[in-house]
Amino acid sequence: MAKLFAPEPDQMSEHQRRVYDAIMAGPRGRVRGPLAVWLHRPGLAEHAQALGQYCRYDSSLPPRLSELAILTMAALWRSDFEWWAHQPIAVKAGITPEITECIRQGKTPVFVEQDEALVYEFIGSLVENRRVPDELYQRAVRLLDEPSVVDLVGLAGYYTLISMTLNVFDIQPPEGESRFFAHAHD
Template structure:
């Protein structure tokens, strides 16, 4: 059971209802997970959902790379809900199941595309060391370009917020009844 449940739509104030409708009528098509929890504070939910919409749907990163970065963030944060929500999207966007499995387990990964290796290594280094060394930064600029590197950093920041929210409030996937993506039973 999560520590915090979303506010009930019929009990939301005008600001909460406006943000709820913006999320529901946008590309996500529904309100769940951290977005639903943030509705307790619509002043947080409104800009956060707009940033999330940009990171997922409007950034310069193609879906294959953004979803790869999201899976990397989910694994690094051990965010079960985020893994559950994005693993099928990542596969559909072109991330191979072998790469997804390597990210999930922390095992060896054989990347077929240099841009995927760069995205994964960049995000992993950034999260684990809180810094990206100059040679790695230059490689990312050469392979991805400035705009995609800027968007990648923004995506990592947004999915840190997502993962923190999910982990603090103990939001689990709807079907969390057995072993989870990262080992513990739900």
């Protein structure tokens, strides 16, 4: 059970309501998951949701690669909600269900597309080693370009914040939906 829910709209401060309305009017169209938690601190919610909107909708990365990066982050952080929310989007964007299942199971997928293999390796190295080797960085710049590498790092940072929020406040998929990762506290 989630530890913290969004404030009720009729109980929100003016700042909370302004942020809530901005989220509702944006491409997400709803307030859930980490955004609901962040509304308790509207200054955080305001800036985090703007960064999230950039990472999801305005990045130089094509949706296929950004969704692959998001799923990789969700698996590395074992974030059920994030997996539940993004796995269908990733498949729709062109990542095969077989690849998503390998990622969920912690297995390295066999990629056909070179840019997908690179994004998966880059995110894995960044999260597990807290950096990327020079050779991997140079390959990423050659294959994606520098602005896209900047966006990829920004996306990884944002989805670290998302995953931390989801895990600390135990935000799970809606009731009746599957959990995707085994958890030590279960």
